[in-house]
Amino acid sequence: MSAPERGGETTYLEAIRQGLWEEMQADDSVFMLGEDIGLYGGAFKVTDGFLDRFGEHRIIDTPISEGAIIGAAVGAALMGMRPVAEMQFIDFMSCGFDMLTNVAAKNRYRWGAAVPIVVRGPAGGGVRGGPFHSGQAESYYAHTAGLKVVCPATAYDAKGLIKAAIRDDDPVIYQEHKYLYRRIKEDLPDEDFVVPLGSARIARPGRDLSIVTYAAMVHVALEAAEELAADGAEVEVVDLRSLVPFDEETVLTSVARTGKAIVLHEAPRTGGFGAEIAATIAEKAFEYLEAPIVRVTAPDTPVPYSPPLEDHYLPGKSDVLEITRRLLGY
Amino acid sequence: MTKTQETELSFPAKYRLTGEMEGCADEQKLELFERLLKTREFDARMRKLFRQGRFEGTFYSQIGQEACDVVIAYQLDQQDFVGPSHRDLGASTGKGVPLKNLAAQVYNRVDSPDGGRYTACHYWHPEFWVMNPSTSIVMNWVAATGAAFGYKMLKKDNVAVAFCGDGATAHGDFHEACNFAGVHRLPIVYVVQNNLWAESLPVALTTALTDLSHRADAYGFPGISIDGNDVVETWNATREALKRARSGAGPTLIEMKTYRWHGHSDIDPADYRSDDEVAHWMERDPIPRYEQYLRELEVLSDDALTDVRARIEAEIEEAVDFAENSPRPAPDGYLSHVYAEDYPGFEFGDRNPGDANG
Ligand SMILES: Cc1ncc(C[n+]2csc(CCOP(=O)(O)OP(=O)(O)O)c2C)c(N)n1
Numbered sequence: 001m002s003a004p005e006r007g008g009e010t011t012y013l014e015a016i017r018q019g020l021w022e023e024m025q026a027d028d029s030v031f032m033l034g035e036d037i038g039l040y041g042g043a044f045k046v047t048d049g050f051l052d053r054f055g056e057h058r059i060i061d062t063p064i065s066e067g068a069i070i071g072a073a074v075g076a077a078l079m080g081m082r083p084v085a086e087m088q089f090i091d092f093m094s095c096g097f098d099m100l101t102n103v104a105a106k107n108r109y110r111w112g113a114a115v116p117i118v119v120r121g122p123a124g125g126g127v128r129g130g131p132f133h134s135g136q137a138e139s140y141y142a143h144t145a146g147l148k149v150v151c152p153a154t155a156y157d158a159k160g161l162i163k164a165a166i167r168d169d170d171p172v173i174y175q176e177h178k179y180l181y182r183r184i185k186e187d188l189p190d191e192d193f194v195v196p197l198g199s200a201r202i203a204r205p206g207r208d209l210s211i212v213t214y215a216a217m218v219h220v221a222l223e224a225a226e227e228l229a230a231d232g233a234e235v236e237v238v239d240l241r242s243l244v245p246f247d248e249e250t251v252l253t254s255v256a257r258t259g260k261a262i263v264l265h266e267a268p269r270t271g272g273f274g275a276e277i278a279a280t281i282a283e284k285a286f287e288y289l290e291a292p293i294v295r296v297t298a299p300d301t302p303v304p305y306s307p308p309l310e311d312h313y314l315p316g317k318s319d320v321l322e323i324t325r326r327l328l329g330y
Numbered sequence: 331m332t333k334t335q336e337t338e339l340s341f342p343a344k345y346r347l348t349g350e351m352e353g354c355a356d357e358q359k360l361e362l363f364e365r366l367l368k369t370r371e372f373d374a375r376m377r378k379l380f381r382q383g384r385f386e387g388t389f390y391s392q393i394g395q396e397a398c399d400v401v402i403a404y405q406l407d408q409q410d411f412v413g414p415s416h417r418d419l420g421a422s423t424g425k426g427v428p429l430k431n432l433a434a435q436v437y438n439r440v441d442s443p444d445g446g447r448y449t450a451c452h453y454w455h456p457e458f459w460v461m462n463p464s465t466s467i468v469m470n471w472v473a474a475t476g477a478a479f480g481y482k483m484l485k486k487d488n489v490a491v492a493f494c495g496d497g498a499t500a501h502g503d504f505h506e507a508c509n510f511a512g513v514h515r516l517p518i519v520y521v522v523q524n525n526l527w528a529e530s531l532p533v534a535l536t537t538a539l540t541d542l543s544h545r546a547d548a549y550g551f552p553g554i555s556i557d558g559n560d561v562v563e564t565w566n567a568t569r570e571a572l573k574r575a576r577s578g579a580g581p582t583l584i585e586m587k588t589y590r591w592h593g594h595s596d597i598d599p600a601d602y603r604s605d606d607e608v609a610h611w612m613e614r615d616p617i618p619r620y621e622q623y624l625r626e627l628e629v630l631s632d633d634a635l636t637d638v639r640a641r642i643e644a645e646i647e648e649a650v651d652f653a654e655n656s657p658r659p660a661p662d663g664y665l666s667h668v669y670a671e672d673y674p675g676f677e678f679g680d681r682n683p684g685d686a687n688g
């Protein structure tokens with residue numbers, strides 16, 4: 001595979017690849033490490049062609065040692081580098097949990113030292129990955145002060161956010177949704193752009209109800225909103241893009257306008273990031289609310305494997321339609 | 331060994347098996363052969379069915395490495411604990427798990443031991459004490475260490491056997507488990523299958539050691555490296571290690587040098603390896619070497635081989651039939667098995683507990 005070409009119709013995966021490539025090109029302190037990222041080009045081919053272009057000293061195939069991968073990234077960051085560590089599946093970030101939550105997250109707090117690392121990798125279900133290959137890790141890390149968490153839903157944001165994440169001076173968890181890798185594409189601008197962390201986007205405007213969501217569920221919300229438009233309902237879809245920092249203002253402004261809110265995410269309900277969103281709305285926009293805030297999430301189970309099970313597990317358009325209709329009539 | 335001419339060998343003469351299999355009766359030798367061949371044939375069949383799109387998900391072929399699993403698993407008692415990884419079909423077939431349950435697992439149907447909740451091609455069976463492999467690499471190794479600890483606490487004679495690959499030995503938890511087992515002299519045999527690759531990563535990028543058995547030095551128990559494609563050597567080494575574990579003398583780490591013929595999973599073309607390397611290892615195929623050995627001992631005749639093949643073929647047919655006809659799980663069939671009891675406050679099915687209609 002050759003150098004990514006800027007502009008034109010670009011998949012979500014290719015957008016990430018472009019963003020990584022451009023940042024590596026622009027800044028010699030950026031390097032990547034992870035399992036099978038060099039010779040093989042990554043399990044999902046996000047880093048295809050990088051070894052040829054940037055060489056072994058900047059594209060490092062590591063042993064299966066997530067703790068040491070994240071640890072090496074942290075250490076190199078302290079030396080002034082900007083490492084990007086790939087987790088082959090985001091689920092395995094758990095193997096480096098201590099390095100992330102105790103070391104990377106608290107380094108600035110403990111001794112003022114910046115740890116500008118990015119830990120990125122594929123998350124999410126819908127690809128028949130089963131309990132260890134389909135997880136969503138955001139709430140473990142959003143709960144740890146010092147870490148930033150990014151969850152892009154579109155090709156534009158995937159590119160703009162990876163670039164912002166690499167340039168950021170704090171540790172950023174960049175969670176890619178593997179279901180979106182090759183399923184969505186859009187025209188991207190020819191010129192350089194970044195999407196700042198902490199800015200949500202109105203993915204579809206509306207005045208009757210707000211669906212606050214992120215990652216693959218943005219597309220589920222948009223499909224539902226489209227269908228509801230036929231009934232004359234105007235549903236607004238807010239795509240958070242990054243969870244930490246959290247764009248409270250965009251969410252509250254939306255809810256203040258519509259008076260009703262659904263919080264939608266693919267991760268299980270209990271302790272999910274949706275609880276945080278719902279609590280913020282309840283605390284700060286209570287007087288605007290005309291109905292209870294309702295969460296639509298996966299149930300509190302691991303992600304099951306067999307297709308009929310996984311299809312039932314994942315929140316889908318019909319779930320969103322059902323709850324939206326109920327709330328619209330509230 | 332006199333009856334066979336060199337020219338009849340289907341592999342280079344230097345790979346010919348010699349020596350005794352200690353304490354292995356002829357019927358056992360034959361039964362072991364049947365399990366090896368069954369493992370090979372079943373794997374090949376499942377691989378084909380995967381390519382035909384007969385089941386969803388993924389497939390990890392063990393072809394080429396069967397002896398590493400089957401020979402040790404065959405020697406275990408039913409209640410000896412086995413902790414397989416993602417490429418350990420032989421850990422189940424070697425221990426005698428019926429093919430039909432394994433096929434249903436691959437097909438992720440209700441008759442899978444996990445009812446389709448868990449990832450396909452993760453062979454296991456609870457009644458045979460073969461635990462469900464952990465996709466998160468090497469966690470099976472850690473859990474098997476815990477099982478050995480349990481046996482020790484309960485003063486049972488059982489042993490645990492853990493499997494992993496060369497790549498997995500780089501994981502921090504590999505070391506924690508081995509160290510723990512060394513300190514507590516646990517009844518466990520650790521088997522590392524060094525097939526030279528961890529996905530696309532050559533073993534030289536996993537370790538600076540040449541023999542992975544040297545890792546054992548750091549934990550204070552013996553480590554040996556053997557030819558995992560040599561059934562005789564593998565039998566003798568594993569027999570010794572199992573004896574040691576059962577006698578209370580503690581763990582052994584066995585590195586088995588071997589090779590996977592196919593890609594990491596069946597969607598991997600494995601073009602990071604040279605054709606020469608693959609050809610070199612195919613010549614060292616454990617099964618014809620062992621077959622030849624048994625013929626030379628006059629334990630295996632043409633007639634016996636015909637019977638063995640017929641039995642295997644029949645069991646595979648039955649297994650595939652069973653899996654294809656096993657129902658898909660009911661869509662909400664995954665909502666149980668999360669806790670001993672479901673309890674209010676956690677949501678297992680209803681996506682909408684805050685009933686908006688009040
Ligand atoms: C913690 C963790 N990291 C990464 C992976 C992805 N992965 C699955 S198998 C594998 C390679 C395993 O290599 P090895 O241990 O040599 O076993 P082999 O596949 O060769 O049998 C990798 C990297 C994983 N399953 N778990």
Ligand SMILES: [Mg+2]
Pocket residue numbers: 495496497523524525526527528529
């Ligand atoms: Mg290997």
